[in-house]
Amino acid sequence: MDSQNIKVAVDPVVFGYENGSLFILLIKQKYGPMKGKWVLPGGFVKDNEPLSVAVARELKEETNVTVDYLEQLFTFGDDVNRDPRGHIISIAYLGLANPKQLDIQANTDASDVNWFEINKLPQLPFDHNQIIKKGLERLQSKVHYKPIGFDLLGDEFVFSDLENLYRTILQKEIDRRNFRKKILSFGLLEETGELRKTGSGRPGAVYRFNKRKYSQLESSGFHFDIKFA
Amino acid sequence: MDSQNIKVAVDPVVFGYENGSLFILLIKQKYGPMKGKWVLPGGFVKDNEPLSVAVARELKEETNVTVDYLEQLFTFGDDVNRDPRGHIISIAYLGLANPKQLDIQANTDASDVNWFEINKLPQLPFDHNQIIKKGLERLQSKVHYKPIGFDLLGDEFVFSDLENLYRTILQKEIDRRNFRKKILSFGLLEETGELRKTGSGRPGAVYRFNKRKYSQLESSGFHFDIKFA
DNA sequence: ACCTATTGCGTAAATTTGACACATATGGAT
DNA sequence: ATCCATATGTGTCAAATTTACGCAATAGGT
Numbered sequence: 001m002d003s004q005n006i007k008v009a010v011d012p013v014v015f016g017y018e019n020g021s022l023f024i025l026l027i028k029q030k031y032g033p034m035k036g037k038w039v040l041p042g043g044f045v046k047d048n049e050p051l052s053v054a055v056a057r058e059l060k061e062e063t064n065v066t067v068d069y070l071e072q073l074f075t076f077g078d079d080v081n082r083d084p085r086g087h088i089i090s091i092a093y094l095g096l097a098n099p100k101q102l103d104i105q106a107n108t109d110a111s112d113v114n115w116f117e118i119n120k121l122p123q124l125p126f127d128h129n130q131i132i133k134k135g136l137e138r139l140q141s142k143v144h145y146k147p148i149g150f151d152l153l154g155d156e157f158v159f160s161d162l163e164n165l166y167r168t169i170l171q172k173e174i175d176r177r178n179f180r181k182k183i184l185s186f187g188l189l190e191e192t193g194e195l196r197k198t199g200s201g202r203p204g205a206v207y208r209f210n211k212r213k214y215s216q217l218e219s220s221g222f223h224f225d226i227k228f229a
Numbered sequence: 230m231d232s233q234n235i236k237v238a239v240d241p242v243v244f245g246y247e248n249g250s251l252f253i254l255l256i257k258q259k260y261g262p263m264k265g266k267w268v269l270p271g272g273f274v275k276d277n278e279p280l281s282v283a284v285a286r287e288l289k290e291e292t293n294v295t296v297d298y299l300e301q302l303f304t305f306g307d308d309v310n311r312d313p314r315g316h317i318i319s320i321a322y323l324g325l326a327n328p329k330q331l332d333i334q335a336n337t338d339a340s341d342v343n344w345f346e347i348n349k350l351p352q353l354p355f356d357h358n359q360i361i362k363k364g365l366e367r368l369q370s371k372v373h374y375k376p377i378g379f380d381l382l383g384d385e386f387v388f389s390d391l392e393n394l395y396r397t398i399l400q401k402e403i404d405r406r407n408f409r410k411k412i413l414s415f416g417l418l419e420e421t422g423e424l425r426k427t428g429s430g431r432p433g434a435v436y437r438f439n440k441r442k443y444s445q446l447e448s449s450g451f452h453f454d455i456k457f458a
Numbered sequence: 459a460c461c462t463a464t465t466g467c468g469t470a471a472a473t474t475t476g477a478c479a480c481a482t483a484t485g486g487a488t
Numbered sequence: 489a490t491c492c493a494t495a496t497g498t499g500t501c502a503a504a505t506t507t508a509c510g511c512a513a514t515a516g517g518t
Contacts, residue, residue: 429486432483
């Protein structure tokens with residue numbers, strides 16, 4: 001087996017949250033067989049390049065984005081014809097970011113970049129819709145047992161932001177009061193002392209997620225875990 | 230990027246359970262740079278071969294084993310020097326089987342096959358120890374929320390078999406009575422009517438796991454879930 | 459002053475978990 | 489047989505957690 005003809009790509013599924021909606025970062029292809037189509041901002045891995053480096057690079061090159069959270073999602077390689085260019089497998093990654101803190105910019109292979117609302121996605125080429133579906137499933141299940149939701153919010157937020165984030169991700173009603181109690185019981189949020197006026201109604205306290213404390217607790221056996229009614 | 234020089238391999242981590250111990254299936258390499266060493270029974274993916282087909286093929290070729298449970302585990306490709314032969318990434322799979330029901334036999338690239346107890350593993354080449362570690366972690370976390378433990382047992386078993394399986398996998402004491410109640414509450418086990426004498430002590434009822442029923446329940450929102458004291 | 463909207467805090471029933479006690483059914487030893 | 493050690497089958501109850509709400513507090517608008 002010395003002349004294997006399989007190519008290796010990486011594809012990041014980057015989620016963004018804003019204003020009650022989940023978005024995904026897509027680029028419009030400048031070259032290639034899918035020129036002019038919107039696709040995930042991935043690309044081929046270089047020789048002697050670690051996979052995680054490759055995704056971060058492609059993401060940066062094509063969208064100008066660097067995300068804080070990036071984890072391996074799944075490797076797509078069961079459909080041998082997923083790419084018309086030949087036998088190409090793709091290692092998909094799940095990324096989380098706060099759109100407000102990013103300056104997206106099309107580069108290299110991309111003629112355009114944009115955030116697309118998750119339930120208003122265009123028909124994507126390859127198996128990219130399937131990859132995104134897998135990403136969403138992972139996000140939905142993982143917010144139950146890891147505090148990754150905070151990576152979708154800004155550093156500072158009011159409680160209703162967090163509530164609405166969970167509602168949006170899980171597409172499910174949750175009880176405001178029980179949710180608050182549960183989250184606060186972990187002792188991972190700290191008040192900044194400020195209040196934020198939301199327009200009408202009583203202003204809410206502004207919180208910050210204490211990531212450092214979470215790391216400590218986690219390594220000493222603590223387990224972030226939320227259930228919903 | 231038309232002359233990418235990365236090779237793609239698959240490596241199954243097949244767990245077997247017997248008599249209170251967890252085992253892993255390894256082969257002794259017949260050729261290659263690690264000739265004579267014990268390694269995971271994997272190999273290179275063929276052109277136009279789906280990944281899942283490739284793992285099953287390698288497993289069958291090298292060990293004569295076909296497993297019922299096989300899921301994608303993780304893709305190892307961050308250490309560019311994980312294989313001395315060059316830049317090779319490996320898609321690892323987690324497999325579960327009942328050793329008693331298998332007839333292992335060395336073939337093709339393997340000069341020998343054997344089950345190795347999980348905590349008495351030899352030093353393996355490449356990053357195979359790391360891959361196995363990842364497999365064990367996945368198994369340990371997944372038995373909590375999916376009934377995959379049954380794939381490690383025979384079709385028929387007594388309750389203490391199941392208890393001991395969980396004790397072995399989780400390396401943790403569990404309360405026999407609470408465990409039984411929890412498992413039975415799912416209504417997924419059916420009695421065969423027979424009793425099995427375990428040597429000394431009261432004989433236990435023989436059970437079967439109703440896989441069909443589980444599929445039904447799962448698709449209608451049921452969620453297998455066990456906690457331990 | 460009054461109404462609406464949103465936040466903050468609390469209480470109680472229902473359910474689940476965790477820690478046990480005890481009866482039942484075998485094999486082996488006396 | 490009788491007694492003992494061993495393992496299985498069933499039940500009970502307190503503690504902890506989850507779930508479903510009620511209601512006061514603080515803001516904007518009329």
